[in-house]
Amino acid sequence: MLEDHTAAAPLFPAQQTAAARTWPSGYPDGYAVVDVETTGLARDDRIVSAAVYRLDARGEVEDHWYTTVNPQRDPGPTWIHGLTSEVLADAPLFGEIAEDFAERLKDRVLVAHNAVFDWTMISREYARAGRVAPVRQRLCTIALAKQLDLPLPNHKLESLAAHYGVQQRRAHHALDDARVLAEAFRPSLRIAAHQGVRLPLLACQPLTEWSDAPSSPGSARGGYAPRTWRPARRRPACPYPNPGRYSPGGTLVQGMRVAFSGDTSVDRELLEDRAVEAGLHVATSVSRLTSLLVTNDPEAGTSKVGKALAFGTPVIDETAFSHLLRDVAPAPTR
Template identity: 25%
Template structure:
């Protein structure tokens, strides 16, 4: 579970309360393209066990209503089971099952189809609060269409009041909604932008190349920690690089990424999103991506500043985690064709972990962080494959020294 929303209704089916929060699942975030929640969004969100006492209080003594209610109940049962709690048998009402009885000429029974038939707006579907509010309005619509439903609601509400609910000691947890995440993101000052603010305006430019090399290593997982930002600041100070030179270096780096992305004449959705992430981390506005892409379209396809300077060698072990934009089997095939070993687990021999979302809390991502193994974003890994994998140094002119193991032929993708 990565998000939950509950809209409380009174005896007249009018909203009288609301509870909603993102949830940190402690694992990979899943189908981001459907729910539009990223791992970064839930980093500061509470775990389910932290919101469980509040959720029990919100649901206690109430009828549980949802669209395909058994589907939602399985999620609740599973989450509470992980806490060794068993929910009682609850009185439930399903707006999907009631649709045929209360709506006429219905082509399908999805929440979107039912809302359309009932004239209920559903902007932002698959956000928990949006769906829960729509279900509340749908139930009220059903009650107006079928007089029997109001009486049924009264009986079920009376039964719900008698259900013995488990109790948990209260926990103080900070709820995190999509709106809070969006506000904080719009007003946050990225670590690297703060770094610029801490440096003197003027300074030497001779150390910019060294700064860029370290910046590239920091940004390869598309996240910047406070420790990494402090290290970059200390490096800039030791090199005598001033704020103006650092800003120029950041712009050079973003342009180099744009040139690399445009080298094949196509900017994919994943590449565009990746450029946006880097621009944000560097402290640039979203418009910077369009500016650099416009410049890249007129530039020669040659990167003159470090962009992911790490190298891949034939036989390197890589592990992939998360719901990657490139189908997993295709990504694994491309890596294998290039001579890499794709493993299902992370060990000390793993060279890189390729992450669909570098903020992932998947077991593979957590293990990589424990071992100090770099996490690299999927677009970065694809760029590395396009650049080519360095052949086995034991293989010379197509001949293998005696006793050396056979290696698959190198296949670099473009």
């Protein structure tokens, strides 16, 4: 099911005081406010519906778009998104809506509530379809609310909506969630512009390499394999002792503790698999024992980057790490 509405009226009247001031010259030229509903939270989960509200540079609504998507598997938590196997059986596959979706994302900053999740799911779907998502920057409305120091009891979407008096009609319906977020983002954007606040923009690294798990019987269009909404997998412990920190310009040594932060062009789990196969320990956080942090965006200000700087942990990008993986030194003999 596809819905495309162009030339939509503004969601509510623009505040005249903001228009009277000079708009910050470094702000983006347009935004794509996005929400996706999914079969779950794991690497191989799929999108079941997607919605986009396109806004211009000053937050005025240009149009909106919505579609359901056949995930080619069990739809997961139907009690949350309400989309059953029967409803999705005749929905288009992601590859069939990828071009329309891309047209609405192109040359815009992707805006979402907990944007890393929406971006991760979108980039994975494009990688599966053999395409690259046309997104170069994202903005998380949670991060923006924190930057503006909004008096919210928590950082749920409903709390942000209530702060601005936005009424939610169908929670966890992608189109309504995108509408609510667009209505809440617009005044936040104007406050940021009025105060000259630097927007919390993060770079997006589109996936260029993806490897699917073996497909299960019944995974073709209209058939759904009995899959569950499962947590991320656990890897066996690294069999080698930690030899210490990586020395810039040197080689990796089996047993080194490697952490990752931010987007990677190779699917994160695939990149971690390669590190484990080389005899490295993949760490989920950064500590004084971490040998190396891999990130493509060292200026992102994430907690991992901040800890790496505080501990003096070496930081390299994905390309350099991939080169180092080709020749990892064996663990020292005891």
